[in-house]
Amino acid sequence: MYRILKHIIRFYSSEQQLTVYDSMLEESASLRRQHAAYRWLKRFGLGYWVLVLYGFRTAGRYDVSTHYDSTVLGFSVVTNNQQNMEHIRRLSENALVPSYICDTAGRGARVKNMLKLASKIMRPDGWRSVRKTAQIVKFVDRRHGWIQAVNVSSFLFGVFAFRNAFGPDNKIGFTANDFSPIPLAFKYAGRKAGLKQMFVMHGQISSAESGNTFPRLDYDVAFLYGDAALQAYKAGGSPLGKVVLTGFPGVSQPLRKVPDPVKSIGVCLANYYDADTYEAILDIGKTYPQAEVYVRCHPRCDQRPDFSNVSNIALSDHSGINDFAQACNFVIAGNTGGQIDLLKQGCPVLHYPALDKLGEDDIGLVADGTVPLFRKNNPMSAAGLNNHFDREWVKKFRKYDSQYMASEEETAEMRQEVRNTYLALLEDGA
Numbered sequence: 088m089y090r091i092l093k094h095i096i097r098f099y100s101s102e103q104q105l106t107v108y109d110s111m112l113e114e115s116a117s118l119r120r121q122h123a124a125y126r127w128l129k130r131f132g133l134g135y136w137v138l139v140l141y142g143f144r145t146a147g148r149y150d151v152s153t154h155y156d157s158t159v160l161g162f163s164v165v166t167n168n169q170q171n172m173e174h175i176r177r178l179s180e181n182a183l184v185p186s187y188i189c190d191t192a193g194r195g196a197r198v199k200n201m202l203k204l205a206s207k208i209m210r211p212d213g214w215r216s217v218r219k220t221a222q223i224v225k226f227v228d229r230r231h232g233w234i235q236a237v238n239v240s241s242f243l244f245g246v247f248a249f250r251n252a253f254g255p256d257n258k259i260g261f262t263a264n265d266f267s268p269i270p271l272a273f274k275y276a277g278r279k280a281g282l283k284q285m286f287v288m289h290g291q292i293s294s295a296e297s298g299n300t301f302p303r304l305d306y307d308v309a310f311l312y313g314d315a316a317l318q319a320y321k322a323g324g325s326p327l328g329k330v331v332l333t334g335f336p337g338v339s340q341p342l343r344k345v346p347d348p349v350k351s352i353g354v355c356l357a358n359y360y361d362a363d364t365y366e367a368i369l370d371i372g373k374t375y376p377q378a379e380v381y382v383r384c385h386p387r388c389d390q391r392p393d394f395s396n397v398s399n400i401a402l403s404d405h406s407g408i409n410d411f412a413q414a415c416n417f418v419i420a421g422n423t424g425g426q427i428d429l430l431k432q433g434c435p436v437l438h439y440p441a442l443d444k445l446g447e448d449d450i451g452l453v454a455d456g457t458v459p460l461f462r463k464n465n466p467m468s469a470a471g472l473n474n475h476f477d478r479e480w481v482k483k484f485r486k487y488d489s490q491y492m493a494s495e496e497e498t499a500e501m502r503q504e505v506r507n508t509y510l511a512l513l514e515d516g517a
Contacts, residue, residue, distance in 0.1 A: 088246075091271055094302045095242055096227060096235045098266050103293070106444045108234050110359045125233060135225040138233060139217075142224070142240025143208075145269060146248040147201030149188055154254030157186035158513065160282070161261040162273040168263035171287050174336040175310055178505040185261050188252065188273070204248055216247055238268045245272025253280040258513060263289040265302060274306075283307045283512055287333075288316060290424035291487060294451030295322035303327065308512055310505070312427070315451065315486040331508055333501060334490025337409075340433030341492065342476050345416050347469035352378045353403070353415035353434075357423040358385040359443040364421075365392050367441040370463045371419055372400045383411050385423065408432075417472060419461050422449035426458065427487050435472055437461040457483045 098104060112119055125137040163169040169187055176183050207213045220243040228236035249272055253260075260277035264270040265286055274284055287310040292301055295318060303324035311317055312335045320326065352375055354368055372380050381403040384391060394400040405411040408425060412418070412432035420426045421442030427450075429436050439461040440447045452458040459467060459475050484491050490498060 088275065091242065091275060092223075092227075092239055094266075095238050095268060095271070096231055097300075098302075099235045099238050100231060103297075103445050103449070105234065107359060110361065113361065122233070134233075135221065135228045135236065138224050138228060138237045138240045139221050141237050142220070142242075142244040143204065144201065145241040146244035146272070147204045148197055149248065149269075150196070150200050151188065151248050151252035152200075152203050154252070154256075155186040155188070156254065156256045157184065158256060159183055159185035159259045159261050159285075160253065160257045160277075161185040161187045161263075162270055163187050164264050164267055164270055165289075168270075168289050171263045171289050171336060172261055175285075175287050175333065175505065178333055178502050179509050180502065180506055182506050183509045204244075207247070207251075213247070220244065220247075242268035242272050242275075245269045246276050249273050249276035250279065253277060253282060257282055259283045259285055261285045261287075263287050265304070265306075283515070284328075285509075285512070286310065288312055291427045291450055292316055292319050292424075293446070293449045294454070295319050296451060296454065297446055297449045304330065307515075308508055313485065313487045313489040329508060331501075331504055332489040333505060334493065335427055335431050335488040337428070337431050339431060339488075339490070339492045342430070342435060342480070343416075343433050345435055345469040345472045349375060349378045349416050349469060351415050352380050353411055353418035353429075354380060354382045354442070355408075355411075355418050355420040355423055355425045355429065355436075356382070356384050357421045357425075357443045357445055359421070359445060360384070360392065361444075363444070364442055367439065368392070368394075368400060369397065370441070371439070371461070372397060374461075374464055374466050375399075378416075381405070381411070381415060383408070383425075385425075422446050424450070426450065426452060430458075430484060431488055431491065435476055437467065437472075452487075455483060455486070457487070 112122060121137060121141060125134045128134040128137060161172050172185060208217050224236050224240045227239045245268060260274060260282040262270045262274055277284060284306045285308045286306040300323050301320055304320050304326035307328040309326060309328060309330050310333045311330055313332055317330060354371060368382055376399060380400040383403040403411055405414055408428050409432055412429050412434035415434060417435040418429050419437045419439050421439060422445035426436050436458045438448060438453050438458050448454055453460050481492055490501060
């Protein structure tokens with residue numbers, strides 16, 4: 088457990104995560120109220136109890152009182168986590184069929200879950216665990232800060248909540264997030280219960296050069312999109328289990344040619360938005376005044392910009408990222424894994440770091456020549472874009488999506504490897 092706590096503290100001490108939490112404070116009135124209570128109570132040496140309560144509420148969102156009878160039990164923090172686990176199910180040709188412990192919908196159900204968790208806490212062993220948790224949270228808060236402490240609190244309460252969640256039929260735990268505290272708690276509790284562990288990426292991760300180091304892949308099997316992800320993970324240490332490169336979810340589309348003149352441009356944002364982001368989007372509209380600019384906000388970004396007074400910029404009303412990609416001649420994106428989705432759909436992408444404060448080139452797509460850089464007031468021509476995305480480009484992109492434009496034989500071979508890997512793990516865990 089010490090190694091996981093150390094990782095949580097290090098990960099949530101990164102400049103990128105500190106920036107994300109600053110943005111969350113601006114967007115969430117509820118989080119601001121909790122933070123204000125924490126700061127007030129901290130004057131009396133009691134602020135850490137707000138962080139303890141936050142961890143309790145977070146863990147109480149999940150119904151872990153019912154044992155699931157499936158061989159594979161998956162845990163999903165957000166919808167796209169489950170979508171990526173379903174991607175592996177399809178690749179295994181339904182040999183792997185998980186059940187899911189998901190976020191509980193509805194305030195009443197959440198209150199009920201928290202009452203169940205509270206009843207466990209009131210037992211002697213439960214109260215001892217909470218006291219120990221409070222001591223750890225207090226130490227982390229004093230030594231590192233509230234962001235690190237609140238995530239440590241969520242992890243420790245998550246372990247407490249999940250420790251009785253597994254039944255005799257569960258053999259394998261399956262997650263799609265390897266850095267957030269609750270999925271880490273699910274994994275840790277599953278290990279203690281004797282479950283083998285599988286992992287699938289939920290989105291493209293930062294490059295090793297970004298400084299945002301991810302933990303070593305400590306799973307029996309890890310399904311990754313491509314070699315770029317594998318190399319990024321190796322910065323944290325060599326994987327401890329088997330790694331299978333599955334390619335990015337979805338059907339590959341050949342990259343489209345950019346028309347001249349350009350008529351429609353997309354802007355794809357990361358989970359970050361502030362006044363500087365708004366100004367950066369205005370710069371895009373000014374750089375391409377002849378084009379309609381559609382802005383797609385991150386699904387978890389609550390704040391929505393208003394462009395009602397700007398003639399050629401509007402929020403995207405497309406139902407999904409695929410429809411968004413089809414509607415745009417090309418897309419300008421910040422530091423978001425959505426760049427991979429768009430390229431997979433055949434939509435050319437330019438990178439513009441000014442759209443957020445998450446790094447100059449967090450994923451590394453510009454550094455290795457996969458996507459060009461957008462330069463304000465110096466628009467890249469349609470011919471220039473088409474020349475950049477030449478025939479050699481497919482080889483570059485395969486670092487991120489090992490199955491991009493793959494042959495039927497290549498795809499069949501990969502599917503068989505996914506299926507055989509799962510069956511071998513199941514036999515090993517029997």
